[in-house]
Amino acid sequence: MKKIFKLFSFAFFIAIFYLGFTTYPKLDLISGFSAKSVASGHFIDKRSQELIEKGDNDIDMIDLATNTINENGKFATASVYGLKGRKAIYREGLGATLIDDDFDVTKPYLVPKRTKLNNDLPFPYGNKEQKDTVFENVDYAKLNSAVTNAFDVEGKKDKRTRSLLVIYKDKIIAEKYDTGFGKDSKILGWSITKSITSAMFGILEKQGKYDIYKPAPIKEWANDERKNITTNDLLHMNSGLEWEENYSTICDATKMLFQAVDMSRSQLEKPAAFKPNTHWNYSSGTTNLLSGILRQQFKTHQEYLDFWYSALIDRIGMNSMVIETDMAGNYVGSSYGWATTRDWSKFGLLYLHKGNWNGEQILDESWVKYSAKPTDTSDGQYGAQFWLNAGGRFPDVPREMYFCSGFQGQMVAIFPSLDLVIVRMGLKEDPEFDFNGMLSGIIGSLKK
Structure with missing residues (x-):
């Protein structure tokens, strides 16, 4: 014993x-x-x-x-x-x-100035409900079946879709929410936020204030091999900088998101593992470095905070959106954007319409094309902070489709030739959730 x-x-x-x-x-x-x-x-x-x-x-x-x-x-x-x-x-x-324990919660802080969209227009160009529209070429029974199939049946937790929105020719043709969620629910987009960060550079370029093809303006890189890394390389996750992104363990990404004071420096301090434009490596640290570079373009912190909203977010009526900041006051452009499903769809519609928002050119059409052009070393998977289907990731979905994607299966999918945007928010991602089946099912409801 x-x-x-x-x-x-x-x-x-x-x-x-x-x-x-x-x-x-x-x-x-x-x-x-x-x-x-x-x-x-x-x-x-x-x-x-x-x-x-x-x-x-x-x-x-x-x-x-x-x-x-x-x-x-x-x-x-x-x-x-x-x-x-x-x-x-x-x-x-x-x-x-x-x-952390050193953060002074009594210290005054700046907040972005917001402008709420106020007009009598229906969604998406205003906040009023749209009039019911029936398209003869939409098989609504097939569409509703595809949408319903994306959600769990009662008692199950294998799909975990929270919201699904389908917009065809600027009209909502399907919209469904899980229990506890609705059209006013703000949902974390996780890495969908990366595409917002990319758009901010597109706006600066349109204003003639930034050249993405010049070396990134980082003084710490001026005297070493990193001096040749351009903003274009960073936007394409093609800088060659060392970075590990694995959310199942302690890695560069998790230490940045849950321990760093200034997230813009997490990637900045990494050494070069490869020459620029020779090795694609997905990095949330790179996107937060881009957020820090954006901050450098303004004389004051207030101007930086305001720019994201005045130049893009509030300008297209994404009034529900909140992009959270780190302890140093940087927008966490890699991961922390919140918005309603409808407002996430507005961002997709902006790109669907080649940067034009109800007659106003927010982004140059060339920037939209640039965003959806495959990175040299990504095998058709990635553009400029956008994911692509050019490499056939979803075999039954048009190769032209490109999309914003986030942890746990957040997606804003853009189909240029179909005049279609699909937004899915949830808690399961590919391959656990069948995105290929969901997307192809919805597309299949549009009769040619």
Whole structure:
């Protein structure tokens, strides 16, 4: 009996040691993700803690965190078995920010100036409901079947679509939401936000204020091999800089999003692993570096904060959108954009219409073409902060389709020749969720 007890004790000790060795270093990231998710979901979208924990935080290991919301202080905290507590604060206009112990919560801060779209036009060019429109070439039974099939049946959790919106010739022809969500629900786009960041450079270029083909304006690179990296290389994830993006473990991306004070520097400080334009490597750090470069283009922090909204977001009526900032005041252009499904679709429509918004040219048509042109080394997968189907990722979907894509299967898909935009927001991504089937099913409802 003593021998068995000793063996059991030894096995228990080994198990505890293994869990401590493998899991403890992750606790800071787990509690950080959880606190940030709870603060953002609750204060931006008014979700209950229960809905956030059952939905957004229903991820392996993230569900170990215990969360608390402080309504009066407008913050959320999280820890794992009382260890590695983290805090995320909410500030109106800036969203939620995950902070460290050195962050001064009493320090005054700037917020972007917003302009709300105010006209009598129906969606998408105004906020009024559109008149019902029936297209003779749309098989509505087939369309509704494809849309319904994208959602879980009661009791299941294998598709986890939260919203699906189909816009054909500027008209909503299908719109469906999961329980607890609706047309006014703000949903995190994750890396869809990268495409917003790209658009900001397109606007600066249209204004004649920036040349993406010149070396990136980063003084730390001036005297080493990184000096030849251009903004064009960065936009195409083709800089050759070292970076690891693997959300299942501790990596450059997770350390940046859940530990960095200034996310714009996470990629900046990495060495070159390859020569520019020779090796494609997806990097959220690159996009946040681009956000930092954008900030350099303005004399004041206020101008930088205002620019994203005045030049693009509010200009096309994406009034629900909030792009959250890091502790240093940079927009987290890689990951932290929130908007309603309808407002996400407006961004897709801007690109569908070659940069034109109801008669006003926001982006040059050449920039839209540039965004959807394959990166040299991506095998047709990627453009300038947009994903592409040029390489046939979705075999039953037109190769011309390009799309904004985010963690857990967020998608704004643009079909130029079909005059079609499809937005899907959810919690499952390819291949767990059948995007090829969903997209081809919807397209198949449009009769030729």
